[in-house]
Amino acid sequence: MSGDEQRLIAECLKGRTAAFGDLVGRYQDRLFNTVFRFLDSPEDAQDVVQEAFLNAYQNLRSFKGDSLFYTWLYRIAINTAISWKRKHRPRLHPTTVGQDVVDAAESNRPEHALERAEEETRIQQALSQLSAEHRAVLILKDIEGQRYEEMAEALGVPVGTIRSRLHRARLELREILVREKENS
Amino acid sequence: MLSDVQLELLTAFVDGELDDRRRQAVLQLLHESSEARSMLGQLQENAHRLRELPREKLDTAFAGKVLQAIAEKGLIPGPAVMPAILPLRRRMPVWLRWSAAAAMLLVAVLGSWGAYRFLFGPDKEGPGPMVEHKDPPAPPPQPEEKALEFAFQDLRDEAAQQLLVEELKKEPAVRLAVTVRDQKQAVSRLQDALKHSGVKLLVDSTAQGHLQEGRPKTQYFVYAENLRPDEVTALLQKLSDQPQTEANFDKLLVTSLTGDDRVELSNLLGIDPEDLKPPPRVAFTDPIPAQPEPRKKAKAKKAAPQPERLALVLAQEPSGNISPQIQAFLKSRREQRPGTMQLLLVLQQA
Numbered sequence: 222m223s224g225d226e227q228r229l230i231a232e233c234l235k236g237r238t239a240a241f242g243d244l245v246g247r248y249q250d251r252l253f254n255t256v257f258r259f260l261d262s263p264e265d266a267q268d269v270v271q272e273a274f275l276n277a278y279q280n281l282r283s284f285k286g287d288s289l290f291y292t293w294l295y296r297i298a299i300n301t302a303i304s305w306k307r308k309h310r311p312r313l314h315p316t317t318v319g320q321d322v323v324d325a326a327e328s329n330r331p332e333h334a335l336e337r338a339e340e341e342t343r344i345q346q347a348l349s350q351l352s353a354e355h356r357a358v359l360i361l362k363d364i365e366g367q368r369y370e371e372m373a374e375a376l377g378v379p380v381g382t383i384r385s386r387l388h389r390a391r392l393e394l395r396e397i398l399v400r401e402k403e404n405s
Numbered sequence: 406m407l408s409d410v411q412l413e414l415l416t417a418f419v420d421g422e423l424d425d426r427r428r429q430a431v432l433q434l435l436h437e438s439s440e441a442r443s444m445l446g447q448l449q450e451n452a453h454r455l456r457e458l459p460r461e462k463l464d465t466a467f468a469g470k471v472l473q474a475i476a477e478k479g480l481i482p483g484p485a486v487m488p489a490i491l492p493l494r495r496r497m498p499v500w501l502r503w504s505a506a507a508a509m510l511l512v513a514v515l516g517s518w519g520a521y522r523f524l525f526g527p528d529k530e531g532p533g534p535m536v537e538h539k540d541p542p543a544p545p546p547q548p549e550e551k552a553l554e555f556a557f558q559d560l561r562d563e564a565a566q567q568l569l570v571e572e573l574k575k576e577p578a579v580r581l582a583v584t585v586r587d588q589k590q591a592v593s594r595l596q597d598a599l600k601h602s603g604v605k606l607l608v609d610s611t612a613q614g615h616l617q618e619g620r621p622k623t624q625y626f627v628y629a630e631n632l633r634p635d636e637v638t639a640l641l642q643k644l645s646d647q648p649q650t651e652a653n654f655d656k657l658l659v660t661s662l663t664g665d666d667r668v669e670l671s672n673l674l675g676i677d678p679e680d681l682k683p684p685p686r687v688a689f690t691d692p693i694p695a696q697p698e699p700r701k702k703a704k705a706k707k708a709a710p711q712p713e714r715l716a717l718v719l720a721q722e723p724s725g726n727i728s729p730q731i732q733a734f735l736k737s738r739r740e741q742r743p744g745t746m747q748l749l750l751v752l753q754q755a
Contacts, residue, residue, distance in 0.1 A: 234482050238472055245468040253463045267463060274471045281482040344454045354665070362420060363455035369422055379624050379751065381669050381721045388416040389668075391448050398451060 226290050233281055241281075245274050248291055251365070252298050258360045259302050261349050269305050273298035288374055295361075295375040303353055347397045355390035362387055407440055415441060419448045553659040557652070560645035566638050569659075573634035577683035578662035578747035581641075584655040584755045588625060589616045591653055591752055592718055595627060598643040602636045604629060604714045607730040612720040627750040628670060628734075629716035631742055655755050662749055670749060673719045674735065675727045683741050713737060716748075 232240035249270065256273075257266035276297050277284075284293050348356055357376060361367045373380045407415075411434055417423050418431045434441045474480075553572065559565050573579060585591040596606040606627070608616070615623045632640075644654045664678070671678040717734040741747070 236481075238475055241475070242468045242472045245471050246465075249467050250460070250462045253467075254461045257461045258458065263461065266461075267467070270463070271467075271471055271474065275474060275478070275480060278471075278475055278482060279480055340454070341458055344458060348455075359455060363452045364458060366456075369420070379669075379721055379753075381624070381672075382665055384417065384420075384422075385669050385672065386665060387420055388413050391416045391419060391451070392412065394451055395447055399447075 227286065230281060230284065230290070233278070241274075241278055244290070248294055249274075251291070252294060255295070255360055255365060256298055256302050258345070258348065258364055259299070259353075259356060260306065261345060265305060266302075269302045270298060272305075273301045276301065289371075292371060292374050296377065299357060299375065306353065343398070343401065347394055347401065350397050351390060351393055354386055355393060358383060358386045359390050359394065407438070407444060411438075411441060412444070415445050416448060418445065419452050555657040555659075557641075557645040557647070557654040557657060560641050560657070566642055569641070570634045570638045572659075573637055573746065574744070576661055576746060577741070579637075579749070580660050580662045580666055581748065581750045582658040582660075582753060583644075583750055584657075584753050586653050586655065586755050588621070588623075588752050588754055589619065592616060592625065592627075594644055594653065595640075595718075595750075598640045599629070599716055601643065602632070602640060602714075604632070604716050606716045606718060607734055608718040609720065609730045610728040611722070612718045615720045615722070621754040624721040624754075625752040626670065626673065626719045626721060627716060627748075627752065628674075628719065629714075629748045629750075631714065631739060631745045632748050633745050637746065637748055662747060666749055670719075673721075674731055676735065681747070683747055 226244070229240045229244050233244070252273065253266055253270045256269050257263055260266050260269065273294065277294055280297075284290065348359065351359070358372060361372045361375065367375070369380045369383050372383045376383070378386075414423070414427060414431050414434065417427065423431065435445060553569075555565070555569075560569070583591070592606075592608065592612075599606045612625055616625075641657065647653060667678045667681045671681050674681075715734050715737040717730060719731075
């Protein structure tokens with residue numbers, strides 16, 4: 222953990238809430254992207270990330286710096302997302318993924334933008350078909366680029382479990398995408 | 406067709422976390438097998454597709470919204486509370502009922518806030534599980550996610566032991582995550598404690614090597630079958646019997662044994678995960694006398710010599726070899742008897 226983070230945490234604990242705002246600003250996008258890919262809904266992801274930050278704030282005194290602050294946040298966010306998924310029924314309409322990614326530059330090449338949007342929808346839908354455990358490891362590994370040890374800490378399972386989950390998740394994702402290709 | 410081992414090597418290759426030896430094995434496989442090359446290509450392409458997904462972002466006002474919510478709710482950084490090390494895994498229904506039952510009984514029997522805290526934690530509104538071990542945060546917000554968690558010192562209490570027995574009776578297979586300060590000493594204590602239940606603990610040669618070298622990052626699996634709930638509880642109680650100043654066994658988290666656990670364990674044992682599935686649970690019938698009278702024991706021996714009951718210690722890092730200890734353990738396996746359970750105890754360095 223950086224000295225700067227330690228300072229911000231210490232300030233939060235002294236009651237300077239604005240310091241927590243700095244920490245939120247530092248990690249909000251990474252957390253949001255992960256939770257978004259996990260929940261497949263930007264609205265839900267935003268709510269979950271906010272809830273995760275509130276939980277982190279309430280328990281900030283418990284963080285002693287033995288692990289990375291970000292890993293600690295990750296663990297809170299993923300567990301909050303899992304709880305959220307259990308509590309809320311899946312949305313009946315498809316995700317808005319794809320619409321969001323068409324930025325100004327892409328709009329100049331509409332065909333390319335459409336292809337990318339379709340590709341994103343395909344891969345996100347395949348991801349959504351995996352179990353929560355399998356989805357989480359693929360997001361952390363391939364999207365977040367974490368190593369086994371970091372993932373084990375974030376998910377609270379042994380490294381061997383991460384390895385075996387990734388193995389099965391990769392094979393399952395491949396199967397889904399092959400099936401989807403055959404059907405299309 | 407590619408074998409499971411080959412597929413596992415290929416997926417690990419995509420993860421980029423193979424050691425040199427295995428990496429060479431994959432390169433050799435790719436050299437020899439077009440099927441392996443095709444499979445690896447697909448796996449890598451899918452990983453690439455995931456990496457290429459656009460990064461979604463929140464608007465810059467988000468931090469302000471969080472601070473506003475903190476102010477509106479009047480939140481403050483709360484006090485450090487009980488540990489909650491909850492892995493991302495399915496919970497068994499039996500533990501859903503644990504909190505209420507345990508609290509009522511323990512509060513009544515022990516009459517102490519300390520006992521109440523040890524099962525519940527003081528803050529029901531706390532966040533999900535944390536990484537902090539010494540002084541971590543509140544339990545997760547959803548009570549149904551709670552697993553059964555103990556500090557070892559609390560297992561000396563008779564009421565806690567009784568509750569643990571009652572709950573274990575309902576499960577055919579459990580996983581105990583045990584946090585210890587010294588793994589080598591922990592294995593030695595386990596050997597002694599299991600011996601009291603008539604179970605001999607074998608230490609796989611790879612695990613022996615790791616224990617000798619004192620690798621703190623290695624996790625050790627202790628696997629046993631055909632243990633009765635009262636035997637498991639007695640085992641844990643024996644481990645909890647330690648002077649406060651030299652306490653080695655720290656925390657215990659009890660969950661059901663999941664399919665993932667079985668896969669991991671079967672990989673280490675070199676057997677099919679199906680071979681680790683317990684039979685359907687039947688009513689507890691206490692088929693094995695807890696402490697047979699010496700005379701009865703002698704008679705039983707004359708009638709039919711009981712096979713030696715074995716448990717096994719494995720290092721989590723697979724060596725790829727089936728050690729003599731694993732072979733002996735597999736040879737000693739018997740059909741699971743009614744009222745007994747499979748036990749996977751995971752030793753984690755504190």
